[in-house]
Amino acid sequence: MGNSWMREEFGQEVAQLAEQYEAKKINRRDFMKRLGMAGIGVTAAATILAACGGGDDAGTPTTAGAAAAPTTTEGPMQPVTGGTLREGYNRDVSKHDPLTTNWYDPAFFAIYEAILSNDPSGATVPQFASDFSVSDDGLEYRFTIPEGKLSHSGGTIDAEMVAEFYRAVQEFSFIAGLAAPVDTYDAEGNEVVVKMKNAWIGALGPHKTGYWRIININTWKESTLTDEGEINVESTYGTEFADGTGPFTHEEWVPGSHVLVNRWEDYPGTQTPFLENKGKAYLDAIRWTVITESGQRATQLENGDIDTLIGPAPQDISRLESNSDLTTIRHPEWSGYHLAMNRDYDEFFGDVLTRQGLSHALDRQGMVDAILFGNGAPTLGPFPTTDRQYEPAVEEFNQFDIDLANQKLDEAGWVLGADGVRERAGFKFEFEYLVEDETVQKAVAEAVAQQFSVVGVDAQLNVVDRAVAFEFQSGEGRDAAPMSLFFWLWPIPLDVLILFGGSQFIPVPNFSHAVEPRIDAAIETWLASATDAEAQAASSEFQLAWAEQLPYLPIMNQNATFVHNNKVHGWQPFVWNLYPYYNDTWIEA
Amino acid sequence: MVAEQTSTHIEEWNRQLAEYEESQHVDGFKRVLSRMRRNKLLVLGSALGLVLLGAGIFGPWISGVNYTAQNFQKTHLPPGSEGYLLGSDGLGRDIAVRLFMGLRVSLIVAAGVTALALVAGIVLGMASGFLGGWTDRGIRGVVDFVWGFPLILVAVLFAGGLGEGLFPVILAVGLVNTAAIARVVRGEVLALSEKEFIEAARAGGLSTFRIMWRHIFPNILAPALVLASYYVAVAVIAEAALSFIGLGAQPPTPSLGQMVADGRNFLRLNHWESTLPGITIVILVLSVSLIGDGLRDVFDPRLRHEAKGIDRE
Numbered sequence: 001m002g003n004s005w006m007r008e009e010f011g012q013e014v015a016q017l018a019e020q021y022e023a024k025k026i027n028r029r030d031f032m033k034r035l036g037m038a039g040i041g042v043t044a045a046a047t048i049l050a051a052c053g054g055g056d057d058a059g060t061p062t063t064a065g066a067a068a069a070p071t072t073t074e075g076p077m078q079p080v081t082g083g084t085l086r087e088g089y090n091r092d093v094s095k096h097d098p099l100t101t102n103w104y105d106p107a108f109f110a111i112y113e114a115i116l117s118n119d120p121s122g123a124t125v126p127q128f129a130s131d132f133s134v135s136d137d138g139l140e141y142r143f144t145i146p147e148g149k150l151s152h153s154g155g156t157i158d159a160e161m162v163a164e165f166y167r168a169v170q171e172f173s174f175i176a177g178l179a180a181p182v183d184t185y186d187a188e189g190n191e192v193v194v195k196m197k198n199a200w201i202g203a204l205g206p207h208k209t210g211y212w213r214i215i216n217i218n219t220w221k222e223s224t225l226t227d228e229g230e231i232n233v234e235s236t237y238g239t240e241f242a243d244g245t246g247p248f249t250h251e252e253w254v255p256g257s258h259v260l261v262n263r264w265e266d267y268p269g270t271q272t273p274f275l276e277n278k279g280k281a282y283l284d285a286i287r288w289t290v291i292t293e294s295g296q297r298a299t300q301l302e303n304g305d306i307d308t309l310i311g312p313a314p315q316d317i318s319r320l321e322s323n324s325d326l327t328t329i330r331h332p333e334w335s336g337y338h339l340a341m342n343r344d345y346d347e348f349f350g351d352v353l354t355r356q357g358l359s360h361a362l363d364r365q366g367m368v369d370a371i372l373f374g375n376g377a378p379t380l381g382p383f384p385t386t387d388r389q390y391e392p393a394v395e396e397f398n399q400f401d402i403d404l405a406n407q408k409l410d411e412a413g414w415v416l417g418a419d420g421v422r423e424r425a426g427f428k429f430e431f432e433y434l435v436e437d438e439t440v441q442k443a444v445a446e447a448v449a450q451q452f453s454v455v456g457v458d459a460q461l462n463v464v465d466r467a468v469a470f471e472f473q474s475g476e477g478r479d480a481a482p483m484s485l486f487f488w489l490w491p492i493p494l495d496v497l498i499l500f501g502g503s504q505f506i507p508v509p510n511f512s513h514a515v516e517p518r519i520d521a522a523i524e525t526w527l528a529s530a531t532d533a534e535a536q537a538a539s540s541e542f543q544l545a546w547a548e549q550l551p552y553l554p555i556m557n558q559n560a561t562f563v564h565n566n567k568v569h570g571w572q573p574f575v576w577n578l579y580p581y582y583n584d585t586w587i588e589a
Numbered sequence: 590m591v592a593e594q595t596s597t598h599i600e601e602w603n604r605q606l607a608e609y610e611e612s613q614h615v616d617g618f619k620r621v622l623s624r625m626r627r628n629k630l631l632v633l634g635s636a637l638g639l640v641l642l643g644a645g646i647f648g649p650w651i652s653g654v655n656y657t658a659q660n661f662q663k664t665h666l667p668p669g670s671e672g673y674l675l676g677s678d679g680l681g682r683d684i685a686v687r688l689f690m691g692l693r694v695s696l697i698v699a700a701g702v703t704a705l706a707l708v709a710g711i712v713l714g715m716a717s718g719f720l721g722g723w724t725d726r727g728i729r730g731v732v733d734f735v736w737g738f739p740l741i742l743v744a745v746l747f748a749g750g751l752g753e754g755l756f757p758v759i760l761a762v763g764l765v766n767t768a769a770i771a772r773v774v775r776g777e778v779l780a781l782s783e784k785e786f787i788e789a790a791r792a793g794g795l796s797t798f799r800i801m802w803r804h805i806f807p808n809i810l811a812p813a814l815v816l817a818s819y820y821v822a823v824a825v826i827a828e829a830a831l832s833f834i835g836l837g838a839q840p841p842t843p844s845l846g847q848m849v850a851d852g853r854n855f856l857r858l859n860h861w862e863s864t865l866p867g868i869t870i871v872i873l874v875l876s877v878s879l880i881g882d883g884l885r886d887v888f889d890p891r892l893r894h895e896a897k898g899i900d901r902e
Contacts, residue, residue, distance in 0.1 A: 367661065370679065461841065
């Protein structure tokens with residue numbers, strides 16, 4: 001990539017650094033550090049990083065369109081206050097309540113702050129806290145909460161409030177198991193003290209996600225808890241109001257349509273080091289429009305109906321990249337399409353040979369090419385290949401091989417019937433295959449079902465809406481569908497995949513109801529990992545056990561793609577956090 | 590002696606009445622066939638319908654290609670591509686074969702809906718119009734209730750109860766169409782009930798069932814068939830619409846509406862994936878509508894005269 005614009009815009013030193021980075025003479029972290037030392041702001045550094053592309057670390061973004069030119073950097077332009085950012089979003093919206101939602105959307109990054117965040121290089125930095133530390137034995141974390149922190153209602157958010165919120169996460173959140181090694185949350189003065197059951201290198205990860213984003217717990221309890229201390233399912237917290245800590249306030253939440261947040265004028269500011277704007281936001285408001293029609297997303301951006309877009313349809317990405325009015329940013333995403341096989345249908349999925357036979361029948365690269373238009377990668381184990389902990393040895397398993405698929409199914413005792421469907425012990429190999437009515441998932445499901453039919457397996461598709469799909473995925477025993485397709489998205493794959501694979505999480509979210517001792521043991525080791533090496537060993541074993549035992553069939557992961565109009569500045573999504581922050585975002589007048 | 594004479598007289602009366610109706614029926618049938626042959630719209634619609642019917646029944650078989658067979662290396666091909674007469678879809682499946690299968694699905698749904706609506710609509714309409722009283726009030730209440738619901742809402746309710754698929758679609762569309770046919774049949778029956786030959790049949794002591802079967806039914810069959818032909822078109826459109834929103838045939842079974850829906854995300858890449866099934870729906874509905882219009886011309890002399898301008902003169 002030519003770096004002449006960098007030389008012109010940022011000087012010789014930055015251009016040389018970029019060349020060194022592109023030549024892989026320095027790693028990303030050093031590159032970012034040296035950019036900082038050269039006086040480059042973090043947003044500008046992120047843009048330079050994006051423009052360099054093809055880095056040495058996972059998560060390196062590629063940027064096309066005008067991103068190669070410095071139009072999204074500060075340059076001579078000064079941020080303008082005002083305006084509403086209109087953002088297209090590819091999913092329906094979830095309620096703005098970190099404690100009770102089962103998905104978190106970009107609005108969480110506007111309404112709430114987390115105690116920590118990832119920076120553009122993937123390093124952990126403070127956000128709501130001003131500082132944090134970990135004891136030498138790894139059994140205690142301390143987060144300093146600065147004075148003057150408020151919530152949208154004006155309530156003071158001190159260390160005790162944060163600790164109490166975290167205790168509520170432990171008690172009420174369905175995903176609290178992500179931080180299982182955490183023992184207690186307490187406050188000491190202005191510090192939140194986290195005591196661990198054991199030293200665990202992954203302790204900070206969950207605290208950076210949407211489910212641990214800090215709310216005013218008093219408001220939540222008043223609105224959401226019954227007198228008996230149970231969650232009132234009719235609570236309107238997160239739908240009609242929210243009491244967050246981020247730079248924007250909840251205004252409107254209309255599922256299937258849009259979400260609106262307004263600038264919080266009393267925002268006390270952020271400690272997040274990579275955000276240049278430490279004070280209140282530039283934008284007056286942000287409006288996310290739900291665009292579930294995949295073909296409509298790019299069109300709305302091109303027509304000027306929206307300014308930014310999360311998740312264009314794969315078939316539109318190359319067109320958007322060639323549009324000089326737009327900038328397209330692509331990251332290898334920490335996500336995956338997986339097939340759950342309900343083990344309570346033991347006659348079908350009870351033996352590993354059968355599961356392996358099914359897996360070998362899948363042409364994953366073909367599906368990536370046809371359905372994602374190449375904007376993704378096949379997964380032969382549970383993790384995306386670009387994850388920092390990815391274990392390449394999983395590639396020994398699950399390769400596309402029809403002969404091997406048939407051989408495995410034969411060995412498993414499945415005999416081809418006269419109608420082309422296999423049979424074993426009086427059972428025909430035909431079952432219901434549940435999938436959510438979403439464009440890509442439906443295409444993946446159809447492609448998979450057809451590939452199964454080639455080896456004599458009749459997977460009968462049942463396409464249902466999202467809520468019904470979840471209901472039938474999460475049933476107990478044989479109440480859950482025999483097979484279902486699902487999509488996960490999480491900044492640290494291992495954290496969420498232990499929930500899908502761990503036997504203690506049956507039936508939800510272990511939709512396969514799989515009990516795999518090897519996987520359980522790997523999870524236990526991971527949750528007790530105190531060093532990087534221990535964590536990598538546990539992670540590798542987890543991936544290998546998954547790839548071999550196949551509690552689920554991994555299929556593929558897709559790229560995270562973000563596009564913005566070049567009049568939008570300071571909107572810099574990076575993969576480590578899933579979504580962008582909006583503190584620095586402004587729109588040219 | 591008087592009673593015996595009266596009985597003989599009535600039997601003779603009924604015999605002559607039956608003979609007269611039979612002769613009218615045979616002559617009428619010849620006249621109808623003749624009118625049908627002369628009706629160009631009906632002939633055109635029937636020809637189109639036969640072609641589509643043939644494509645739906647024999648197309649997949651003649652092509653020799655499985656409609657689910659996919660080729661990830663040959664996706665989104667335009668018509669005329671090698672090995673793909675009408676191109677391929679996003680999974681590299683042959684659009685032509687899927688169109689044939691989609692046609693078959695549409696025709697099955699249309700046939701199922703029409704059969705259900707015609708039988709149930711005629712039975713309910715005749716019972717309501719001829720029996721009157723509580724039977725009439727009860728049937729009319731139910732029919733008006735069903736008729737008041739939008740078709741899509743009924744379909745969604747059925748899909749909620751029975752799951753997605755063709756069966757709920759046939760039931761839902763059939764139910765609404767039943768209400769439509771029952772209303773018209775009831776009106777026809779009420780008008781017929783006042784006719785002399787019905788009075789004569791009643792005076793002759795024929796049972797209610799026999800009057801309905803022998804004298805009412807043949808006279809309401811033609812308008813019911815004409816109406817049913819119109820509702821075939823409604824059924825085709827309804828099935829396409831329901832499949833478009835995901836309530837119809839389940840993948841991988843193709844339906845025309847579902848193909849339009851799947852292709853709409855690739856309009857800029859290969860619009861044929863949507864436009865071809867869309868055009869097929871248009872031709873199918875046009876064909877059925879032409880048949881319906883033609884049948885109406887044939888069976889309803891007043892309309893035929895209106896068309897010729899006789900009334901205006």
